[in-house]
Amino acid sequence: MATLDNVSLYKLWIAVITILPFTQTLSQTENYIVHMDLSVMPGAFSGQHQWYLSTLADVSDRSTARATAITSTASSKLLYSYTHVINGFSASLTASELEVLKNSPGYISSIKDLPVKHDTTHSSKFLGLTPQSPAWKVSNHGEGVIIGLVDTGVWLESQSYREHGMPEIPKRWKGECECGTQFNSSKCNKKLIGARFFNRGLIAKYPNTTISVNSTRDTDGHGTHTSRTAAGNYVEGASYFGYAPGTANGVAPLAHVAMYKAFWDEGAYTTDIIAAIDQAISDGVDILSLSLGLDGIPLNEDPIALATFAAVEKNVFVSTSAGNEGPFYETLHNGIPWVLIVAAGTLDREFNAVLTLGNGISIAGASLYLGTTYFYEVPIVYMDGCHKMSKLTKLGQKIVVCQGGNDGNDLSYRVENVSEANVTAGVFITNFTDTEEFIQNRFPVVLLNQKDGKTIIDYIKNSNKPQASVEFRKTSLWIKSAPSVTSYSSRGPSVSCPVVMKPDIMAPGSLILTAWPENVAVDPDNSPLMFNNFNILSGTSMACPHAAGVAALLRKTHPDWSPAAIRSAMMTTADIMDHTMKPINDIGFGNKTQPASPLAMGAGQVNPNKALDPGLIYDVNSNDYVRLLCALDFTEKQIQAITRSSSTNCSDPSSDLNYPSFIAYFNGKDSPSNLTIVREFHRTVTNVGEEMSTYTVNVTPITGFKVSVIPDKLEFKTKYEKLSYKLIIEGPSLLDQTVTFGYLSWVDAGGKHIVRSPIVTTSLSPQLS
Secondary structure, three states: OOOOOHHHHHHHHHHHHHHHHHHHHHHOEEEEEEEEOHHHOOOOOOOHHHHHHHHHHHHHHHHHOOOOOOOOOHHHHEEEEEOOOOOEEEEEEEHHHHHHHOOOOOEEEEEEOOEOEEOOOOHHHHOOOOOOOHHHHHHHHHOOOEEEEEEOOEOOOOHHHOOOOOOOOOOOOOOOEOOEOOEOHHHOOOOEEEEEEOOHHHHHHOOOOOOOOOOOEOOOOHHHHHHHHHHOOOEEEEEEOOEEEEEEOOOOOOOEEEEEEOOEOOEOEHHHHHHHHHHHHHHOOOEEEEOEEOOOOOHHHOHHHHHHHHHHHOOOEEEEEOOOOOOOOOOOOOOOOOOEEEEEEOOOEEEEEEEEEOOOOEEEEEOOOOOOOEEEEEEEEEOOOOOOHHHHOOOOOOEEEEEOOOOHHHHHHHHHHHHOOOOOEEEEEOOOOOOHHHHOOOOOEEEEOHHHHHHHHHHHHOOOOOEEEEEEEEEEEOOOOOOEEOOOOOOOOOOOOOOOOOOOEEEEOOOEEEEOOOOOOOOOOOOOOOOOOEEEEOOHHHHHHHHHHHHHHHHHHOOOOOHHHHHHHHHHOOEOEOOOOOEOEEHHHOOOOOEOOHHHHOOOEOOHHHHOOOOEEOOOOHHHHHHHHHHOOOOHHHHHHHHOOOOOOOOOOOOOOOOOOEEEEOOOOOOOOOOEEEEEEEEEEEEOOOOOEEEEEEEOOOOOOEEEEEOOEEEEOOOOOEEEEEEEEEEEOOOOOOEEEEEEEEEEOOOOOEEEEEEEEEOOOOOOO
């Protein structure tokens, strides 16, 4: 019998370990979204689904001959056949199968499946929505409009989904409520009219995973929170353990809700998310609220961009979140030009604790502490900067007052020291304005400004036995310095489409009270766990459904308006001043007062009542977006992946989209400093106000630039008439400041309409890495 010597065995072993990773790679599957050319589909097939199955069967057969370990059938490989969002399907494929598929008739391109994350009361009143406000009266609270959300599901039992006072379900509605684990479809009603779930992509990615609750039941809370924000019914007696008490309702309380669950405790993937959007389009939603996004992805490779293009073509308005990666520039994860991108702002509401000193003086400070409601007559001591733990740990049960530091790191260090010292509570005196993360502390933290802090320090120094009582769970309304841009809200410009200024608008996103699953802890990090049917969350995830709700009011009032017209009305009527009539502030700069740039807040804070009657609108159609894509040097196949059209006309490319904002780049790094650069923009506005109307231009000065508009007057003779103008910006090739900005406003003769557009000039040079 022949035997192998040691050298031969060694060579065989080297061959095995060399081939093994290759064969493992060949047999390992990944999920792909595949674009197909429908014009190539043979007439013998009754529909796209059968063609896709046949294509996958052929791919499986041909690749099996090359890699016999692959035995999956075509039907098990196919995840979804998409109807609207793309011409194509998603499938679980090995590397060898993908290579075979690329040679199949009709194949255009493919995108690897990607993980996605979501962007994690009184807010409707803050937006000016009251029973007598025009936006609610004219739209009848958004009656009959259908808002779809792709999120984590819903908590059926929430009072926000009561059908009391709701109109009948629109006859055009084609959706349904699917049964599933802990989810009885009979629970759906005139408020919650649709509930579906999508997880084939997730399961294909992790075949050994077990979906804990396989239904539209919300096990996270995010979806219940966002859907209630957009369209929740009225719920009296709402509060967060005593904070923010009152009646809770959504922005469009008579709109219907349809939930498409594609986010799971186990993860979320684009194959499932675009399947959810595809179904929402088929079902007949009017508005889509997507508190999600992808970072640094080209438009033609971004499944969310592709799916939303299809939605907009079907006249569905899409609201998306900006992301929570601020305060730095170029951090937007949604730069999609055909959707509304929403930044997060603060409310005119503060959560407080009241300190009552031994001399009877009471002082309110910021706090959102959920523990003991009241501390009575506790010794209070001032410890300067609270740096020395050795001294802090010897204090025992006292209220400790610290000079809190004027930046985030400094304040965080002091709070951590005091919270670990086993004292009763900590009072921190600070000029730092971005305090949200500090007041939500498991340790009782109270933040004070310098003026109130001095009052406490003086009392302590002049008292023989200083003491204080503290009462938590207080709420203050009508804070005049609101709104401000939150620090976490992602800033523009967009790296995926830098020629269109983003974000578009700002809406409330900070410390938003809304519905919550009563069996999900309000804070999973808190001990002991606490449960409530309302929760307070922050993020652009919370801002996005506010804007979606406003869009619902506009859709009801102006059913003939395009998604671009609705977006334009919201942007050109947005507020750029806070309630003190000073420029909206950006608190991303800590203790510095700095006006917010449009790259942080877009056109400004959404104003529903003004948006009802904008005077002029900037409209955009699908051909305009195609011209933009052509100008961005996308190939015909790449554009085809977005538009789903078998032919693309790039004879007239233009990066100058008819958008209600402007961004001009002055970043000539190799140019002489004395060189003047000219940027021109062309816009067309449509008169949706009075028939005979005259608008005169007003431009706020931008330091270092000459800005002119031709013509400077627009005279409309009829309603829906369109007139055009040109904006010219002249400036140096090298800028002293990274970002400067101003506003172009068209003001009608009577001053009723001010149609405002932000102008940004910047030396930034956003590009995909």
